[in-house]
Amino acid sequence: MNNTFYKKSLRITYLALLLLAALLVSTSIVFAQDDIPTDDDVNEVAKQLYCPVCENTPLDVCPTEACRQWRELIRTQLGEGMTEQQIKDYFVANYGARVLSEPPRTGLNWLVYILPPVIILLGAFFLFRSFREWTKASATAATISAERSESESSPAKDDYVARLEEELKKRK
Amino acid sequence: MTENIPQKRGVPLWAQISIWVFLVALLVLVGIILGKRQQGNVQPGDKIPDFSLPLFSGYEYAGKSEVKLSDFQGKVVVLNFWASWCKPCEQEAAELEEAWKSYEADGRVVFLGADYVDTEPEARAYLKKFGITFSNGPDMGTKISQMFRISGVPETYFIDPNGVLYYVKIGPFVSVDEIKSIVAQKLP
């Protein structure tokens, strides 16, 4: 009789231990779910992407069902440990380069980044050169223009007051 | 009197040429793009260039996980563009599957589904929901849909055994008979 009781209590203990183990495992699963990327994490990445279907709408803002699915996709990918760059690469591979907010720096796209500064600098250069020509031209009649400029080079304040007085006198 | 002021010069020749070249280039660029926009999708009679479509696992064709249009030389190809987020696509999903089933044994007709700008989990759920069995895969980078110049989903393109497009359906089919009657046009 002692044997049966002993066996029974062992069985109960085993069951209890099993139950405890199951509980522990399930709570650890619950803890793992707390690591789900937040909406803010998702928006951080989505902000930099454009909706593949709508026109010129950033992915974090786009209200359509499809965009909601893409944001959930980003959430899953972040949860799997993908980096921002990897997620962007994934989107480009699947949906084309237009999902990026800037053209990728490859091939012909370098023109986007290089041409404006080149043109602006060229423009500034031409302007500067023309300016030099003008000032050189005026320097040929140096003496007389120097005398004239003398009277005009007074500090702006007195110049203004002088002219103001002159005009006011005329009108009085 | 005014010798030291810049002379009455015209615009130098190099500047004139640059300006006109730029203007003409701009107008030509915009004109060509305008032409493209006005083109619409590919039309019956156009030869379809070869393209490759990777397939979802479980939706392979004859064991192949990626197919090319040239693989189907000699067969009628029904290429359907769809997406899981597209409500009108759902109206024709069952009809497409039914039509496929009726031609599967024949072997002269291929149904292909190109998933347009979609996410895989949702796409699979859609395919499962309608019991689709014909080969389906994502249109990676929207290359295929750009080639066909689709303007939305669903659109279905019927290609004859010689690789020439012969019918375009914009929007969902209303019945299985509609699909079959179009396929029948190219089946001797």
Place this chain on the structure above:
Amino acid sequence: MLAEFGFGVLVVSLVVAIYSGTAAVNGALNKSSAMVESARRAMLLTFPLISIAAGTLIYLLVNNHYEVAFVYEVTSRSMPTYLKVTAWWGGQAGSLVFWSWLLAVFTSAVTLRKWDRDIEFLPWVVLVSAVTLTFFLGMTVIFENPFARYWLANGNVAPSMFSPASGATIFTPDDGQGLNPLLRHPGMVIHPPMLYLGFVSFVIPYAFAMAALITGRTDDRWIRITRRWALWAWLFLSFGLVLGGRWAYDVLGWGGYWGWDPVEIAAFMPWLTGTAFLHSVMIQEKRGLLKHWNMILIILTYALVIFGTFLTRSGVLSSVHAFANSPIGPFFMGFVSLTLVASVALVIWRWPILRSETEMKSMLSREALFLLNNLLFISILVVCFWGVIFPLVSELFTGQKVTVGPPFYERATAPLFAGLLFLMAVAPLSAWGHSTVQTLGRAIWKSVTAALVIVVVLFFTYTKNIVALVGFFLVALALSATINEFWRGARARQKTQNENFFTAISRLMGRNRRRYGGYIIHISMALMAIGILGIEVFQTQTQGTLAAGESMDISGYTVEYRELASWDSTGEGVNHTRAVVDVYKNGIYLGELNPRIDYFFDSQQNMTIPGQRSTLRDDLYVLLVDWQPVSSIGATFKIFVNPLVNWLWIGSLVFLLGVIFAAWPDNDPAEETARRNVSRSNRQPSAAD
């Protein structure tokens, strides 16, 4: 019946416009003043004609005439009457009529002025106006007819002006599709009209510029005439842009005011050249310089208006703003090409006679700084233009579609805008003719010191961000330098006139509205810069799902979700879902906000309206993103805190005041003469004759 009448009137207007242009050319070439007068009267006639056509269209819109295709597309029974009127410009066909009507308004107004002194300009101004009107009316009549009706023929319903086949009958749908919900907003009443006003009114300065080139009269006359037109055009355009920003901020739910969307940029580019023009003409008036620049700038402004309108309406650009693909593309392309080619050819032909009367002597003189100003504005234009065009280039040469978005524009234009802020501070202090580093330094050191002090204070109290600090320094510099101008001028008057300070200031401003109005505008720009810096550099956002009673924290605010209600407003065909949130800061209750989502049944689209709490310090901006319909399990909110953003709107109000002040006609004839004398004396060539 009414639709046919409206169409008929449009066709008559088109014929009259064609006649007007032909008569104008004829009269000019044959030196027949009778012909030219006839052309002028024909131009005047287009206004009542197009008004009648427009009135007819509005009548059809307001009275639910859904057999008219345009009415069906843009109105529905659930829309209130004022929105049905604004639907006039809610679609391509109607808005082209709106364009034509505005064009007729302005060109008629200009034909009514006294032409005695400028009679040789008249035929050419009429010609340019007539050609433009012909194109817009032509596009409407031939391709985008707002009066086309639905005809039922052989089981098919299709829009057409006249019966497509015998036995076809008119088809009348019960209800219309309705305007896109995003457009059903008071902003719709004023933003598009304001923008169109700006665009269209630039035709007049352009027409005078063309007339000046054609007749060879490139002295100041054409600039004097068009300066006030250009200023008002610029005001409308500026305000249209600001209103667009405010509307986007209030209604579109992405917490921003400018998205660098290609269509937004298409409206911004003419503003850039227009602003450069308004500054540059001062130099031509005072010193007879920069004539080439001014001609180019005003032509560029109009060319960009036309080019931008074309890109937006033809379907070439993809954008949330763009109209759908339209058949007007090729025809419009022809008009754009004609405009650009004719303008370039004329400028090149007449280049030699646009010579300057004096020359620039110092790189720091006011003339030179204005030249630098032009360069900066053109540089920003280059960045914007290339950013809009490049996706087309990429599509053509590589077949790959790319997006050029905010990172590109912000990075490229930020230093250029900073340069403009700096110039705003320095240029008014520079002298005409001769300026050195010393003279400028003497004029500006006080403002620099004041700005530095402010920045140091900000460094210790507000932020350590370098970009923001540089921005704030430039803003402070511009503000103190400009305010100093008022101070100095008032003190000068006090010394010479023995007035008290306030009389001095008001007389000072009253005697020189242009200058001091301009300074007020500069101040408004600096204020707007504060708002832009605040929201761009310091914006914070967060998103999360809350159950009732839970709260979220952001930047010192606590937002607590209280409750949510959903109800239909059947009269307007809308379902409202409104959340109530309580706002706390540091434990103190600040109030409640009501973000909501409106769902429109007819178009099955949502509109998200934020709950906003606005202060000078920042904006708390709460959006209801999503909610669980069954019981309040939770609602998802997106919250932005936008520091300093309200300075942007305050700045725009100051801007409005500044422009009105600057454009107000001067009522003192003696003061006009005085100013003209000063200008004339400044233009004597300084070399010996």
